[in-house]
Structure formats: structure tokens, C-alpha cells
Amino acid sequence: MSLNNIVLAVFIVGFCNNLHLCEAGQSCLSCTGIQNQSNCEHVENCKNDEVCFVQKHTTDSGSLLYDLGCAYEQFCRYNIGGIFGRRNDAHRILCTSCCNKTRTCNTDLKCEHDYVKGLPRECSDIPGHHPDGVYKIYPDGISAVSVFCDMHTENGKWTVIQRRANGSVDFDRNWEAYKEGFGNLNGEYWLGNDVIHEITIHTRHELRIDMHDFEGHAKYAKYSMFMVGDEKGEYEMTVLEYSGNAGDSMTYHSGNLFTTFDRDNDKETRNCATLYHGGWWYNHCHDASLNGRYLSGTSPSGHGINWPAWRGMDYSLKSVKMMIRTLY
Secondary structure, three states: OOHHHEOOOEEOOOOOOOHHHHHHOOEEEOEEEEOOHHHOOOEEEOOOOEEEEEEEEEEOOOOEEEEEEEEEHHHHOOOOOOOEOOOOOEEEEEEEEEEOOOOOHHHOOOOOOOOOOOOOOOHHHOOOOOOOEEEEEOOOOOOOEEEEEEOOHHHOOEEEEEEEOOOOOOOOOOHHHHHHOEEOOOOOEEOOHHHHHHHHOOOOEEEEEEEEOOOOOEEEEEEEEEEEOOHHHOOOEEEEEEEEOOOOOOHHHOOOOOEEOOEOOOOOOOOHHHHHOOOEOOOOOOOOEOOOOOOOEEOOOOOOOEOHHHHOOOEEOOEEEEEEEEOO
């Protein structure tokens, strides 16, 4: 079992009172695709920073199955679902629960879900083949939200969460604007941190970033894990496992909180959003900066739309698109 592919869970916190047990790591029941949770007998030794999990999912044929095993504790901070590996038969993850109270504590760990079948939570859930365009989704299973769906890139069904193309929309906005979203769905926009959070808590998601420079070249970066926490947690972002041809400029921002000019959560003494004119998951301040000022090509260091791993800190890109998709 690949531990890198075990993700995203509801964390039921338990404190370890046995120092030797904590240092030795957890032991968890570990099974894949079983019909009855109680039938799992195989025990797996986890890493020191892992906990036990139970995950319930449906298959395309409608079967209800369970996965059990180890999961990284950092993915259990939010009320989040996940994927056990790159499952081809998984139709939808219904729920995931974690624990670390005792050894093999996932023996009888409950996993409850409230999934309402039929309403697409994101572009990945829209059945059939469709053109690119604006569609209605229901991230919380109830309320409709309009989003732009990229239906052609790499087999399509991507939910576009951000797009820059011509500088028509000002991205130097306050906390509330980034929370709710702004811009034009057919042009430049930010989908909204609340919606991005709601989408990424239900299944494991991959992030793809497409970018173009002013010389006509195109590159992309992909991450096989992307999630955004809730507002109480300052929209903390996690991104892992880079692939692509643009180089990795996003991992530097993993684990950081969202910052705007009126809400400073970065690690710099100054407000990075004020310095670089856009809300972002700043660290000390940024490597990637995709919400900065729209500038043309060679620009003052760090003050444009930057992807340093490709064009360096002194170059502002012509266009960029961030989009997410359920990783089955």
C-alpha cells in the first residue's frame, strides 16, 4: 500500500498517553475494498506522524466498500473525505474517519456520511461529454454555485478556481472578496475560498495550473493533492506531489494560511499581500504568485504573475489558470 496515496479524513482526536507507543508509531487495521469493516484482520505499522482511518466509498456498480489503514495526521485536521490510492472503481468517497486513541483503534471506528446522490458537487460530477462553459454545481449538496468547467484539458471535467488573462479584473481585494469570489466566469475571476474549501473537503483533489508567457510558450504544473481549510483555519492550503513541465513553485506555499491586505497571516514581518498586490497563501512572502498585478513580461521582481521555476521572479506571465478535479 502506498502511504503517499492515503489522504484526507475526518480527524477524531485522541491523545497518546503512552510515550513509547507514540514514538513507535500507530498500528492500524489495513484492508482495501472489503464489504464488511469487521472482516479486516491485517494489521499495519504506521509512521510516527500517522493515524488510523476508515473510509467508505461506492463503486460504479453501486457496491458499498470500506478501506482501512494509516493516514497522515495533517490530512485529518478538517472535515474531509479522501481517496485510498488511485482507485479506478471508486464512484464517490462517502466519508472518512480517523483516530489515534489506541492501537488498531479503527476496528470499530464509525464512518457516517450525508451524501445526496444526483447533485454535482463539482465539474467532475457532471455526467457525459460537454463543451467548456459555465455550469451549476452544488458544493455543499444543497446550494447552487456557477463555475466555469474546463471539459477538454487532459480528459476534462476540471473546476476552474482562478483565471488570469488580460488584466481586466483587479485581484488586489480584501478578505471578504476572496472569501466570496469575484470577477467574470467567462474571463478573469477567483471562485471564492468558501467554495474552494467546500469542494476540496469531500474527495481527494488534484490541482492543475496552466500558464502562458508573452512569447507564445505554454507550461503546466500538476499536484496530486490539493485542499483548502475553512475560514476558521484561515483557509490553510495543502499541496503535494508535483508533476509537469513548469517546475515546482507551489510546494513552498503548502501549509500556509491565506493573506489579504486587510488580514495578515503570512510569516513575513510586513504584509505580503500589500507588498505584492493580491491575496495568496504567502509564506516569506512568495515563490509562486498568481494573484499579483497583471504586468507584461519582464517586470520588477515578484510584482507580477510569477512562476519562478519557469520564467524567474522578474517575469510576469501572460495568462494562468488554476483548476481542480477529483482524483479517482
